[in-house]
Amino acid sequence: MKTLLKNLTVIPVTRDSLSFNADILISGSVIEEIGPGLVCPEADVVRDCTGLIALPGFVNAHTHLSMTLMRNYKDTCSNLQDWLGEIFPIEDRMTDEDIYYGSLLGLAELIKSGTTSFADMYFHQWMTARACRETGMRAFISQTLFGDLEETKKRLSETRLDREIDNELLRKDYAVHAVYTCTKETYEYTAAAARERKAVVNTHLSETKKEMDDCLRQTGMLPAVYLEKTGFFDVPCYAAHGVWLQEEETEILRCHDVGIVHNPSSNCKLASGIAPVSRFKSAGLTVGLGTDGASSNNNLSMLKEMRLAAMISAVSTMNVGALRPYDIIRMATLDSAKVLKADHLIGSLEKGKKADIAIINPDSANMTPMNDIFSAIVFSADERNIDSVYVNGKCLFCEGKLTTIDEDAVIHEALKRWDILRKEG
């Protein structure tokens, strides 16, 4: 299958801030060619994209997809810890079917807002994998571990993820939830298991001041110092949040090439704090972008996440140029892919990479005039401007419609599942 997209403004995100007019030839799952005046007589589809903008599909580097079921639930809690106290009992009751429909609901939202891949940390991960396989979505799905070593071994023995993840678009990672919910042995054991399978690991890290303070009190070490000693960073690793990371910790992360996933909505909404992203970047860390779960955001739109990241970086540093609009786009695409150790496959539009593409239609009042194409995408665009979305060469969102998800049916089922789940409490 070959698709030729003609006459686009392309933001390739391959090197410094750049856009140009070009065509994109997709062959199967990859970008076969990108450049001006491409001709392909054997193309199955030729689409005139005059006036449209192509950029790498957004890489949502940290979320909990099926938490969409808990969107806006109990979000009057005063902090992360209290809120988790409301959420955990419901999570304990969740079934495979809940996770499946929660995942499909999240996938519908992700794809419609231009996201082409995501990293997921949650439970019953095999059902998220199944939803992705059926949808044709790319994902980095973590076998998620929680609690002590006994619970970790139990989860690992009971998982059905290996069976469901067997698909070229899916990768199995290992996640340990956080230092405040998991033991040292869980981190150590998971690191060893991941190393054996050449897998990538990830964790929540230094999300709140309380997490940092408690870790210091209990272990005498800052969270990243503590985790380094477990060997967790000796495996390819990424970490979510990092709001409270101290200089000593960023140096540890840099040495181990641990990238940070910035989650501005969740960090603001839960009053966790503002991660010092420009300081991280100056310190040599790679910083990607994620929405976190829809129950602490409360949506899964990377467009909203980019805008908020830009806003809070400027105001928290009192420096408009702390992160430029192009930096933000890069965070949401290539740098997220780098953080996930997947930038050989995705994150930019270039020959040989997977055809994960978001196409934006700026022909509406809210994007007129554009003046600066990067600013226009970060500050002016909204979800209405997402024209189409290709994942692995396949168009999953086209002319305002999802091609592989029946959104109405998924909404109906998700509401039914959530209704049961909530009433059980």
Place this chain on the structure above:
Amino acid sequence: MKTLLKNLTVIPVTRDSLSFNADILISGSVIEEIGPGLVCPEADVVRDCTGLIALPGFVNAHTHLSMTLMRNYKDTCSNLQDWLGEIFPIEDRMTDEDIYYGSLLGLAELIKSGTTSFADMYFHQWMTARACRETGMRAFISQTLFGDLEETKKRLSETRLDREIDNELLRKDYAVHAVYTCTKETYEYTAAAARERKAVVNTHLSETKKEMDDCLRQTGMLPAVYLEKTGFFDVPCYAAHGVWLQEEETEILRCHDVGIVHNPSSNCKLASGIAPVSRFKSAGLTVGLGTDGASSNNNLSMLKEMRLAAMISAVSTMNVGALRPYDIIRMATLDSAKVLKADHLIGSLEKGKKADIAIINPDSANMTPMNDIFSAIVFSADERNIDSVYVNGKCLFCEGKLTTIDEDAVIHEALKRWDILRKEG
């Protein structure tokens, strides 16, 4: 003309946090009745709105509408003062036609995102008034003054606003730009002129630290202390920004019933700071919400403004409950109307008020499940969820289409005007 909207979930914004199922009967320009099971055999239109949410249309209490032409222009400047240095020369070249098409472009964007009225401070205001008249939009349009007394008198003698504003949806206010661009005499003269005409005045106030510091150095007084002495607050007054207002100043504003318009996007984007909204509210000030101009935002969506206001209030106070989602909705509707001294007409859905209504369709993945209707609107909704918009009883946005603006034609003309304007420089 009578329109009966049936089976809505209504957020009336009349008292504490509340929503209920009801019908709304619009008679001419006003809400004739609101409640369950309304019957009106003589209704011209009866619309089944099952599943939809009605709330007061957003009141954008501070913007510069025709600056949409400069959207994303030179937004790499490092602060407000530098950016104004780029913007002012272009403004000097703007013609009536530029303002007219810039206004229509802004109106298209406002209406499509659920806004039903706005307060505008800009030049060539008569053309903004004309665009509003033709569109059927409600507006509070300021005769805007700038510079010294001589320039003020010149502007007042040359204005054509009185001629164009003669319309029941339009009100003429008086604006003095700011303490750093206008003289004491301009404030005094404008206050006197407004008092004579029983008009409302407004100004930019304490937007940046530099403004505050310069005012202190030049006058020995904080900006609000200085303005109080000009008599400007003796006239019904509202003030935009207020980022750097000190306690002594909030007390002055409270005494004179001067409301503040919070502009979070502009304040973050230009690194001006975060206005302490919950402190203002505790001090007894009324705080509304505005987008500021599209060239410092860079859009005109009150949905984005609400979300950002919520996010930064939580993280800047480290208190999730500093502003609750319902408080934010109220800021964007009733409190904005109060700030503009127009809450007798608009800002809530109740019998006798003007039929300015935004209708939201939550039947999409990104608003499923809602769980908390207020959180869902503030955090999860986006512009795709705006189903229809009524201003003064007339449907200006209906089934995805503007009824009184030809958006394509306006985009075309606005781009043409901007192209000329930019090249002249």
